Amino acid sequence: MPLAVTHVLLTIIVVDIWRDYFTKHKRYVTMHTLFLAGVGGLLPDLDVPFNIAANWMGMTLPKLLQHGGITHTPFFALLFFIPGYLLWKKRKHRMAMYFYVVSFGILFHIFLDWFLGGGSYEGIMWLFPFSLQGFKVHLLLLVGGGNIPSALDAVILLFWLWHEEMKHKITDFI
Ligand SMILES: [Zn+2]
Structure with a gap:
């Protein structure tokens, strides 16, 4: 149930923080990488328009x-992680990073859906293709959902704005 903004921004924020404070591969992480991280964070929900289109066609x-x-x-x-790994081995680091962040975005998305509530009713099939068993915590549904997803959206957006503001203030001084 986390909304699109939550999925996209939270993934970008996490990758951005990782880039700013944790990685030694900073030069391989460009603006395009951050953009693709955001796309990756929403990619699993591609199944939503896909199903709407199928329903329109009566399928x-x-x-x-x-x-x-x-x-x-x-x-x-994993479908995105593998090409990333192969590209990294071929020393195409920037390109590899594109695939890595998309892969991370997908994992982060399903983690949020698993924890907060999203995807199918049965939960996340962590063990696919070995098992179709679904797992879920669905915290937001337990506490009664309601307006929480929209509130979460607003809080994350504000946090991100604040982070950008702080970051640029800091770079102004350097
Ligand atoms: Zn989802």
Whole structure:
């Protein structure tokens, strides 16, 4: 249930903080990398428009292609991680980083859906393709959902604005 803004911004914030304070590969992380991290953070929900389009055409998709299906599994993230790893080995570091952050964005998305509530009712299939068992905490649904997702959106947006403001103030001094 986390909304699009939460998914996109939170992924960008985490990657941005990681870039600013934790990685020694900073030069491989460009503005494009941050953009793609945001895209990756929303990518699993591609199954939503996909299903709407299918419904328009009068089709019902198999369960794995429905919302919260295969795009909400670590397996889907792995599909981006592997090319990233191969590119990194070939010393195409910037390109590899694009795939890594998309892969991270997907994992982070399904973590949020698992923890806060999102994807399919049954939960996240962490073990796919070995098992179709779903797992969930769905914290927001437990505490009664309501306006929390929108509030979360607002808080994250403000936090991000504040972080950007602080960062630029700091760089002004350097
Ligand atoms: Zn989702």
